[in-house]
Amino acid sequence: MLVLPLIALLAQLIGAPIDELPLTPAGCLIVSPNLDALVTCLDTFTVPHDYYSQLTYAVAQPMPAQRVAFSDAVRTLLSVDGDCATKQVSSALVGLYAFAPFRGHCVLFETSSNCGTYAKGWGFAIVPARASGVQRMLHVSAPHPAYDLGTVEQAAAVYEGSGGRSLLVAGRKRTAFLASSGCVKGAPRRAYYMTDPAHNDQEPFFDASAALYAWQHAQPDGCVPGACAFLQLHGKGAATCPNDAVFISAGLSNSTVALPLYTTPMHPPARLAAALSTAFPSAKISTPATSRCALTATQNVVGRASNGVPPSSVCAQPARVRDVDGTWLHAEQSSAMRERGAYAAWVEAVKAAVAPVAVDVPREELGEGSGGGEVRVLVDAEHRVAPAAWSAWLLFAHYFALR
Incomplete structure (x- = not known):
């Protein structure tokens, strides 16, 4: 392949390392030596803080046909089994998205960018290149790139190290458009923004998450608690729930009726918390049963949809306890738990918490x-x-x- 030598020659001519060259998203697949480097490179194109106006956000949003096509592309990605190079996006996504093989994985990514920023910012997804590479029915996601620092690389490490089914990363910083979300409003002093995919069902990340959920539940075994999970990784500030290194929830609070979700040892949230406590013996790993932390994800629209709320109702309707099986897991973490030195222990904890296929x-x-x-x-x-x-x-x- 002549492209890589040409890039190396260009780097030599301008006196810059290859990894400092201005790239397109497609270039990331050429120069990245491993998955960690790839997601780090793709993350540099994340739409940044206060980037959109009302007009430019509207232009960047998918049209109805594109929204359907994007969900279809995610489902196509999940069907890959050694044939990634032959997969094609539908006409509605041509020139915007593509499938590409990458070192044992298949990547669905945005090909379009403007001056180092995604033209659309709908995010990217990755799966093993072959079905035999799937060791766990684990879907890992990072909804807040460029904001919850470290979670993109962490999500990739957990996905790859555990032999996960998919990795999904949003393409916009949650503050890329500072208008208040028209979906989940939040508290007066804690408004959620339009580009926060955890609190706006109009963000493409929500569509991709819904496609992953629907695909998994359409499989012969569905999504069996303990052998299947959707893990959404977040980061919290030092002043928020300062005593909790990791706070695990399933989209329910610490109400009396919800507590069995967190106290039953074989239940997924309790199982993951126990595995993390073993992996990080000096850190406080909490759930709503052991901490008063308010970050319970009860307003997370992906969590609501994964917990039985109809997609059309996720903006206003919370999940009901009887509909929650714990397969959707939400992790709020201190900065230390998102550092690279913690990734290996995270992988071991997830492997212990989610049974292999x-x-x-x-x-x-x-x-x-x-x-x-x-x-x-x-x-x-x-x-x-x-x-x-x-x-x-x-x-x-x-x-x-x-x-």
Whole structure:
């Protein structure tokens, strides 16, 4: 491939390192040596603070046909199995988005930019290039790039290290347009902005999240608590819930009826909190059952939609306790927990909290003779196997812990 040598030659001619060259988003896929570098590069195109006016925001928003096409593109991405290079976006997205293979992954990304900023800012998504690369039905997202610093790289590390199903990153800083959200209003002194995808259902991140959720629940096994999760990563300021290094919620508060969600050991929020406590023994890992922190994500529109609220009602209707199974997880973190040094421990915690996927393995590979046939097993990130009987018991226990 001649492109990379030409870029290297250009860097030499102008006396700048390759990673300091002005790039297009497509250029990020050429010069990035690994997934961490790729998401860092793509994040540099995130639409910045106070960038939009009413007019420019309207221009950047997807038209109805583009909104449908963007959701369809996310679903197409999830169907990739060794054929990423052949995938095409629909005509409504031509010139704006593309699929591209990248070092064992398939990337859906915005190709258009203006002076180092995404022309649209609808975000990007990544999945394993082959179905065999999926080790957990885990969908990791970072809704607040350029604001909750470190969460983009952290989300990529958790997705890749755990063998996750997808990674989704928003394309606009939550303060890119400072008009108040027309969806979730927030408190008088804490308004939510139009470009905050956690509180505005008109942001494309919401559409992509809904597409991921619908795809997962359309699979034969759906989204079984304990073996499937949607993890949304956030960062909090030092003065907010200062005693909590990580605060895990599922979109419900600490009301009496909601507390079993956080106190039942096999329930996903409690399971993740326990795994994080093991991974970070000196940090306080909390849930609404153990902390009065107000960051419970009860107004998060993606959380509401994932917790049974109809998409058309997420701006006004909170989730009902009886509809919440804990598969949608919201993590608020201190800055220390978002540093690169914490990523490996985060990966181990997530691997412990979310069971690996089941696959069919020939009997002879398991030392069970050569009589033919296959055995259903769970495969973890190191490709070790667990007996199918244990797998069934684990999922059985998760199911009845929620009832």
